[in-house]
Amino acid sequence: MNRTVLAIGIVIALALVVVLYFGLGKDPQHIDSPLVGRPAPDFALKAVGSDETIDLAQYRGKPVVLNFWATWCRPCWDEHPTLTATAQSAGNQVQFLGVVFQDDESKIVDFLRQRGWAYPTLVDEKGKTAIAYGVGGVPETFFLNKNGTIVAKFEGPMTPDIIEENLAKAMR
Amino acid sequence: MNATLGRFLILGSLLVSTTGAVLGFAAGAKRSREGLKWTQRFAYAFAALMVVATAVMEKALITHDFSVSYVAQVGSLSTPLWVTIVSLWSSLEGSILFWGFVLGLYIAAATFLTRKDHEEYMAYSIATWLACASFFSFLIAGPASPFLSVAMPPTDGPGPNPLLQNHVLMIIHPPFLYLGYVGMTIPFGFATAALLRGRLGLAFLKPMRTALMLPWIFLTIAIMLGGWWAYEVLGWGGYWAWDPVENASLLPWLTATAALHSAVVMERRGVLKGWTVTLIQGSFLLTILGTFMTRSGVFNSVHSFTQSSIGPTILVFLAAVLLGSVALLATRIDSLEAEGRIDGAVSREGMFLLNNLLFVLFTFTVLIGTVFPLVVEALRGKQMSVGRPYFDSMVVPVGTALVFLLGVGPALPWGRASKEQVRRSLLPPLIGAALVGIIGYALGARNAWTLLTLVFGGYAAQVTLAEMWKPVVQRMKRGDSLVTATVQAQFKRGRRRFASYIIHAGAVIVIVAIAVSSTTRTQREVSLARGQSASIGAYTLTFLGTETRNEPNRVATIARVAVAKDGKQIEVVEPRMNQYATMREPIGTPAVHSTLAGDLYVSIMNLDGSGENAGLLLLITPMVSWIWIAVLLMGVGGVIAIIPTRSAVTVLEPQDSAAPAVAETAALT
Numbered sequence: 001m002n003r004t005v006l007a008i009g010i011v012i013a014l015a016l017v018v019v020l021y022f023g024l025g026k027d028p029q030h031i032d033s034p035l036v037g038r039p040a041p042d043f044a045l046k047a048v049g050s051d052e053t054i055d056l057a058q059y060r061g062k063p064v065v066l067n068f069w070a071t072w073c074r075p076c077w078d079e080h081p082t083l084t085a086t087a088q089s090a091g092n093q094v095q096f097l098g099v100v101f102q103d104d105e106s107k108i109v110d111f112l113r114q115r116g117w118a119y120p121t122l123v124d125e126k127g128k129t130a131i132a133y134g135v136g137g138v139p140e141t142f143f144l145n146k147n148g149t150i151v152a153k154f155e156g157p158m159t160p161d162i163i164e165e166n167l168a169k170a171m172r
Numbered sequence: 173m174n175a176t177l178g179r180f181l182i183l184g185s186l187l188v189s190t191t192g193a194v195l196g197f198a199a200g201a202k203r204s205r206e207g208l209k210w211t212q213r214f215a216y217a218f219a220a221l222m223v224v225a226t227a228v229m230e231k232a233l234i235t236h237d238f239s240v241s242y243v244a245q246v247g248s249l250s251t252p253l254w255v256t257i258v259s260l261w262s263s264l265e266g267s268i269l270f271w272g273f274v275l276g277l278y279i280a281a282a283t284f285l286t287r288k289d290h291e292e293y294m295a296y297s298i299a300t301w302l303a304c305a306s307f308f309s310f311l312i313a314g315p316a317s318p319f320l321s322v323a324m325p326p327t328d329g330p331g332p333n334p335l336l337q338n339h340v341l342m343i344i345h346p347p348f349l350y351l352g353y354v355g356m357t358i359p360f361g362f363a364t365a366a367l368l369r370g371r372l373g374l375a376f377l378k379p380m381r382t383a384l385m386l387p388w389i390f391l392t393i394a395i396m397l398g399g400w401w402a403y404e405v406l407g408w409g410g411y412w413a414w415d416p417v418e419n420a421s422l423l424p425w426l427t428a429t430a431a432l433h434s435a436v437v438m439e440r441r442g443v444l445k446g447w448t449v450t451l452i453q454g455s456f457l458l459t460i461l462g463t464f465m466t467r468s469g470v471f472n473s474v475h476s477f478t479q480s481s482i483g484p485t486i487l488v489f490l491a492a493v494l495l496g497s498v499a500l501l502a503t504r505i506d507s508l509e510a511e512g513r514i515d516g517a518v519s520r521e522g523m524f525l526l527n528n529l530l531f532v533l534f535t536f537t538v539l540i541g542t543v544f545p546l547v548v549e550a551l552r553g554k555q556m557s558v559g560r561p562y563f564d565s566m567v568v569p570v571g572t573a574l575v576f577l578l579g580v581g582p583a584l585p586w587g588r589a590s591k592e593q594v595r596r597s598l599l600p601p602l603i604g605a606a607l608v609g610i611i612g613y614a615l616g617a618r619n620a621w622t623l624l625t626l627v628f629g630g631y632a633a634q635v636t637l638a639e640m641w642k643p644v645v646q647r648m649k650r651g652d653s654l655v656t657a658t659v660q661a662q663f664k665r666g667r668r669r670f671a672s673y674i675i676h677a678g679a680v681i682v683i684v685a686i687a688v689s690s691t692t693r694t695q696r697e698v699s700l701a702r703g704q705s706a707s708i709g710a711y712t713l714t715f716l717g718t719e720t721r722n723e724p725n726r727v728a729t730i731a732r733v734a735v736a737k738d739g740k741q742i743e744v745v746e747p748r749m750n751q752y753a754t755m756r757e758p759i760g761t762p763a764v765h766s767t768l769a770g771d772l773y774v775s776i777m778n779l780d781g782s783g784e785n786a787g788l789l790l791l792i793t794p795m796v797s798w799i800w801i802a803v804l805l806m807g808v809g810g811v812i813a814i815i816p817t818r819s820a821v822t823v824l825e826p827q828d829s830a831a832p833a834v835a836e837t838a839a840l841t
Binding site for chain 1: 461464468483484487490491494495497498499501502503505506543546547549550727751
């Protein structure tokens with residue numbers, strides 16, 4: 001029995017296995033947003049299908065669900081029914097806002113007409129708002145509490161469970 | 173039907189591999205010849221079942237049988253046939269089946285080639301392979317089964333990962349990587365057998381070395397193809413980002429390269445047996461670690477598979493093999509006695525030791541950098557990433573030292589050398605060193621590490637060429653013609669020596685090309701309106717406008733850019749952004765105008781909606797294509813080294829003259 005080999009081997013083996021074990025079960029794509037816990041960057045963007053400009057500040061006092069998406073993004077299609085249904089059932093208690101980037105207004109209007117149009121959708125002309133929010137890809141959804149602070153961020157398509165869980169944080 | 177048949181075949185392979193493994197270990201312990209025969213039959217049976225199971229999956233893919241879960245997951249009526257065929261390895265479950273297929277082929281081939289030799293080791297070797305095979309059969313049968321039945325088959329599926337469809341390199345990179353990764357199982361089996369037997373005869377070194385060389389060749393090329401793909405697709409102009417999965421492919425390559433070198437010392441001097449075996453065990457373990465990294469969802473990377481449930485299963489296997497190997501090494505390493513010793517540090521073998529030390533240092537540097545973010549997150553709950561600065565500052569000196577050894581190592585004679593001998597071998601290549609250093613400086617290299625690499629590279633190049641030439645001269649002195657001498661010295665008698673110097677030549681070029689391309693590139697970011705031009709180096713680029721093309725599986729936005737060199741139009745390049753329906757982000761594909769001197773690289777940074785303005789990243793990177801070419805040269809060298817010939821017979825022939833014999837045996841490097 002070569003004890004040196006045994007000792008060195010076991011130290012390396014255990015260290016590696018323990019570290020890898022603790023790495024299991026987390027999502028490596030997920031990056032903690034530095035914005036969580038901070039005031040949401042303000043914006044005023046034109047709403048799709050009207051000439052109205054919507055300012056984020058006008059919803060202070062109400063939780064806001066801010067969903068970045070685009071018509072060319074397939075996962076966004078998947079989450080659209082969930083978002084629409086939740087927005088309808090939440091009624092006046094929560095404000096849903098869609099922000100579309102890198103897209104054509106006509107395509108957005110067609111999309112919403114066909115698949116349901118439950119809340120204002122805004123056009124992020126040069127992607128400035130997406131940049132301010134550090135959006136890495138679509139869909140990405142931010143949850144704001146009534147003070148306008150970002151309490152949660154989710155990357156990827158929404159499911160009813162995910163919305164519910166994050167909305168609860170925003171309602172607190 | 174296909175799903176049921178597939179499940180049946182995989183259960184069969186699980187049964188056959190487990191039984192064969194148990195039988196093989198028992199046969200090894202009892203030294204039973206009959207037991208070995210049966211173990212061999214089980215090995216062939218495993219291979220046959222895997223081949224048929226894979227054929228069933230391919231048939232299901234090609235005939236769009238969406239009642240098979242994997243086909244429902246990656247199949248699509250609209251993808252071209254070649255995409256359908258290669259989608260076998262486009263997603264987790266299929267790629268594990270492909271792994272089983274490759275493993276089956278390797279095991280069958282290795283069993284067949286050793287069927288008459290090395291009887292004392294073979295039962296243990298085959299048993300080890302089949303034990304690994306039973307783990308992968310288990311994965312395919314249970315946690316990662318591609319053959320589940322879909323109760324309500326869809327009429328069409330989403331098609332494979334768009335990245336696979338985006339570039340041809342992405343189709344050939346994975347099979348090469350699997351051939352490299354899976355192939356490490358074979359030398360691992362040999363090494364384990366030597367440990368279990370408590371003996372490692374020099375005759376057994378030959379199959380062990382060949383078994384190591386083959387996956388090494390595949391892995392070498394796979395790493396290069398991965399880098400090339402990143403360069404051609406990812407759009408930032410680099411080919412290596414120290415991404416965890418890139419590191420995962422590099423780690424076993426480093427230890428395997430070290431093992432190939434320590435095997436030479438073992439062959440020449442009868443020492444380093446335990447060390448060589450340890451490196452081989454390590455190489456296999458690192459392939460399993462790499463598999464865990466890509467498939468557990470623990471590491472973030474451009475090519476990790478999405479979250480999967482097989483991470484814990486692979487981790488259990490990794491832990492078991494790791495602890496088993498440590499226990500086996502600890503109990504048996506002392507029985508692999510050294511038959512000789514190493515005299516003198518300033519000798520060929522001394523340089524081999526230094527080479528091994530550097531490769532191991534390199535391995536740990538990369539391994540620590542890769543897992544460190546996990547350590548930090550486990551201990552402090554904070555996210556962090558280890559980036560280029562760490563790796564560059566650690567790896568550049570090691571890489572430079574390796575080029576130094578590529579020159580000095582082969583220049584030094586084996587054994588104890590007199591001062592005079594050392595001087596005679598080490599001084600002449602300084603000419604090559606000075607020459608290349610001066611040329612590099614004249615062409616604009618100013619980075620100290622780059623200049624040092626160029627100087628060492630020039631030194632190594634001269635040594636390599638001189639060592640290739642030496643046996644030819646010796647034969648010509650004996651009256652052979654140049655052609656006969658070359659054929660005899662390089663392809664017949666001294667083939668392995670010749671092959672190793674080809675690999676060295678490739679390695680020198682690769683390291684020099686990496687040093688030059690990463691430190692001397694010119695970069696410009698420009699924003700151009702339609703019709704406007706910008707210049708970089710000798711090139712002038714004019715933005716002609718954008719166009720959108722609807723292709724069957726994607727929408728491509730293309731910027732057309734006219735390229736002129738020294739005022740003469742040479743080409744219109746088309747960097748593009750491909751948007752696939754299933755992806756969150758578009759995949760850019762830069763345009764690369766390649767020449768041997770350097771590449772012009774044009775990548776889209778942004779396009780405005782009107783198509784009138786484009787933000788472009790322009791890069792001129794010298795010598796990039798040399799990396800791809802030189803790695804292929806290394807692969808060619810590896811192939812020359814392992815082509816089976818009747819040379820095993822010639823080695824036993826009595827040597828008719830001392831001079832060439834000296835050069836050729838000296839040459840077993």
